[in-house]
Amino acid sequence: MASGHYYHFINGKFGLLTQIRSNQSHLSTCYRPLMVLMVRNQSYCSSIEVDIQEYLKKAIPVRPPVSVFEPMHYLTFAAPQSKAPTLCIAACELTSGDGSQAMAAAAALHLTHAAIYTHENLPLTDRPRPKPEVPHKFGPNVELLTADGIIPFGLELLARSMDQTQNNPDKILRVIGEITRAVGSQGIVAGLYRELQMDQPDINVDRAIDYVCKKKEGELHACGAACGAILGGGDEEEIEKLRKYGLYVGMIHGMLNGVGKNKEGLMEEKIEKLRILALKELENFDGKKVELISSLCSA
Amino acid sequence: MASGHYYHFINGKFGLLTQIRSNQSHLSTCYRPLMVLMVRNQSYCSSIEVDIQEYLKKAIPVRPPVSVFEPMHYLTFAAPQSKAPTLCIAACELTSGDGSQAMAAAAALHLTHAAIYTHENLPLTDRPRPKPEVPHKFGPNVELLTADGIIPFGLELLARSMDQTQNNPDKILRVIGEITRAVGSQGIVAGLYRELQMDQPDINVDRAIDYVCKKKEGELHACGAACGAILGGGDEEEIEKLRKYGLYVGMIHGMLNGVGKNKEGLMEEKIEKLRILALKELENFDGKKVELISSLCSA
Numbered sequence: 001m002a003s004g005h006y007y008h009f010i011n012g013k014f015g016l017l018t019q020i021r022s023n024q025s026h027l028s029t030c031y032r033p034l035m036v037l038m039v040r041n042q043s044y045c046s047s048i049e050v051d052i053q054e055y056l057k058k059a060i061p062v063r064p065p066v067s068v069f070e071p072m073h074y075l076t077f078a079a080p081q082s083k084a085p086t087l088c089i090a091a092c093e094l095t096s097g098d099g100s101q102a103m104a105a106a107a108a109l110h111l112t113h114a115a116i117y118t119h120e121n122l123p124l125t126d127r128p129r130p131k132p133e134v135p136h137k138f139g140p141n142v143e144l145l146t147a148d149g150i151i152p153f154g155l156e157l158l159a160r161s162m163d164q165t166q167n168n169p170d171k172i173l174r175v176i177g178e179i180t181r182a183v184g185s186q187g188i189v190a191g192l193y194r195e196l197q198m199d200q201p202d203i204n205v206d207r208a209i210d211y212v213c214k215k216k217e218g219e220l221h222a223c224g225a226a227c228g229a230i231l232g233g234g235d236e237e238e239i240e241k242l243r244k245y246g247l248y249v250g251m252i253h254g255m256l257n258g259v260g261k262n263k264e265g266l267m268e269e270k271i272e273k274l275r276i277l278a279l280k281e282l283e284n285f286d287g288k289k290v291e292l293i294s295s296l297c298s299a
Numbered sequence: 300m301a302s303g304h305y306y307h308f309i310n311g312k313f314g315l316l317t318q319i320r321s322n323q324s325h326l327s328t329c330y331r332p333l334m335v336l337m338v339r340n341q342s343y344c345s346s347i348e349v350d351i352q353e354y355l356k357k358a359i360p361v362r363p364p365v366s367v368f369e370p371m372h373y374l375t376f377a378a379p380q381s382k383a384p385t386l387c388i389a390a391c392e393l394t395s396g397d398g399s400q401a402m403a404a405a406a407a408l409h410l411t412h413a414a415i416y417t418h419e420n421l422p423l424t425d426r427p428r429p430k431p432e433v434p435h436k437f438g439p440n441v442e443l444l445t446a447d448g449i450i451p452f453g454l455e456l457l458a459r460s461m462d463q464t465q466n467n468p469d470k471i472l473r474v475i476g477e478i479t480r481a482v483g484s485q486g487i488v489a490g491l492y493r494e495l496q497m498d499q500p501d502i503n504v505d506r507a508i509d510y511v512c513k514k515k516e517g518e519l520h521a522c523g524a525a526c527g528a529i530l531g532g533g534d535e536e537e538i539e540k541l542r543k544y545g546l547y548v549g550m551i552h553g554m555l556n557g558v559g560k561n562k563e564g565l566m567e568e569k570i571e572k573l574r575i576l577a578l579k580e581l582e583n584f585d586g587k588k589v590e591l592i593s594s595l596c597s598a
Contacts, residue, residue, distance in 0.1 A: 065489060065492070067492055067496075068484045068485075068488065068489050068492050069484065072484055115447075116447065119443055119444075119447055122423070122443065123423070123424040123425075124421070124422065124423060124424065124439040124440055124443060125422040125423065125424060125439055126422075126438045126439045126440050139425045140423040140424055140425050141423055141425050141495055142492070142495070144418055144421065144423060144443075145418075145488050145491050145492060145495075146484075146488070148414075148415065148418055148450075148482075148488055149482070149483045149484040149488035151447075151450065151451065152450065152478075152479035152480075152482045152483040153479065153483045153484060155454060155475065155479045156475075156476055156479035156480055156483060159472050159473075159475040159476040159479060160476050162472060168468075169467075169468035169469050169471075169472050170468050172468075172472060173458050173461065173468050173471060173472060173475075174458075176454065176455075176458040176472075176475060177455055177458040177459050179451070180451035180452065180454045180455035180458060181451075181455050183447075183448070183451045184448045184451040184452045184455060185367045185368065185371055185445075185448040185452060186367075189367065189444050189445070189447055189448035190364060190367050192444050193364070193366055193367050193441070193444060196440055196441070196444075197366075
């Protein structure tokens with residue numbers, strides 16, 4: 001039986017409404033308006049996702065040399081979607097920016113995620129357990145190379161996006177700094193290292209899951225939200241609040257779908273705590289967009 | 300018996316002096332001043348290399364988490380040195396900049412090169428021929444991850460270098476665009492793809508070597524020289540001339556030490572032609588530094 005704190009959007013302000021315990025009888029009366037809300041918010045997120053996919057399709061057409069661009073195109077879209085790029089656009093809009101100003105950053109975030117996903121599933125000589133659910137249309141050599149090209153391509157898109165988006169170069173440089181830090185040795189890569197060690201007998205699995213979720217999904221989502229807020233013109237407080245919101249959203253995602261998936265322990269309780277922490281970060285934001293971005297910490 | 304065109308530095312101008320055929324008797328009279336010149340120039344390049352290594356050592360100390368930073372530090376310095384970072388500093392100084400303004404870019408170029416070198420030598424399940432001369436202190440999994448962190452780290456250094464170097468953000472963004480393009484699917488990665496295909500029976504090996512040297516070493520060195528010129532304040536003509544100079548220097552390097560190494564064919568003749576083309580690009584530059592940078596196309 002799941003329990004939850006639910007936030008509601010009242011008089012243009014977002015706040016903790018009530019704690020609802022989901023027994024069946026209660027569900028029928030309390031969940032209906034929430035369900036309507038969730039459907040509307042999810043369609044907002046879906047439309048952002050569609051925009052990002054469209055942007056990427058135009059940015060990576062299959063063109064000569066086909067031997068390079070075909071796997072690049074394929075691997076970009078083969079990776080499961082991450083919420084980090086969606087968060088980036090939503091945070092930009094929440095801080096009064098236009099979503100298009102954050103589109104190159106959102107694309108760079110997806111490309112980063114797709115490249116890491118490809119490398120994570122690469123059949124290496126010391127990685128004997130390929131996941132059967134991950135198809136390999138191309139050989140490991142080509143997958144390795146292609147992903148090596150995908151991250152720089154994303155950053156190149158971003159570096160060259162200045163003219164189109166009217167953003168000043170300081171903001172773009174700051175966003176590049178954010179993404180490179182999130183993917184690097186203090187972000188995703190640190191999480192992946194710890195994940196490699198999870199089979200060791202002396203490891204505290206529970207703490208390791210927290211760390212991996214924080215560094216891997218957490219840092220990317222935190223980065224996505226912070227980048228959106230930077231590009232949208234948020235002030236430092238808003239950027240940091242959205243960074244934290246993104247961190248919690250990413251950690252929830254890691255616990256549900258990443259290293260925490262199907263793990264025994266206090267996962268449900270942890271996720272519930274993270275969700276409350278996440279929504280608290282949105283409390284001081286005004287406007288309809290806050291309701292929309294909040295849906296990213298559910299599901 | 301090798302033959303060569305030699306350039307000399309006369310009255311502050313750099314120009315084609317004479318064609319010397321290297322028979323032994325001629326060598327003793329003609330080569331002595333050239334030898335003195337070469338030693339001086341090489342010590343200029345060596346001192347740049349030392350500066351870059353020092354900068355990198357400070358940028359990547361072995362610090363917690365050690366499991367991440369130890370392999371990062373090791374793999375950064377395990378890769379053979381490339382001339383692309385040296386070219387970057389030398390081109391910056393040639394265009395009246397201070398070498399320190401290009402130091403973060405030079406470091407990013409070395410890190411890019413080191414990461415690609417690590418991935419090139421990764422034992423993959425479909426790459427059955429590891430080079431015996433490349434040691435593997437860490438397992439493939441750790442090498443893959445570490446190199447994944449190294450390129451973003453270099454770009455992060457660059458994105459954050461603005462304050463220290465007094466460069467304007469437009470220049471830094473342009474340099475990031477240059478490096479990401481050079482490493483990506485139209486640069487090094489395209490070269491590596493073609494290299495994978497070199498064993499196929501229908502391939503024209505001679506043309507494939509040209510292509511691989513152009514895309515792999517050529518693009519990185521071209522990028523290094525262009526980045527140095529951008530950061531040094533060169534005008535567009537100077538940037539493009541130095542980019543071409545770097546391209547030829549890189550191709551020579553690829554033919555001597557890369558895919559062209561120990562290959563039959565017209566390699567010597569090709570290298571000689573590239574050297575002449577390279578030095579021609581320096582003809583319109585003034586000052587002592589042109590003599591120094593020119594040494595990078597020999598050896």
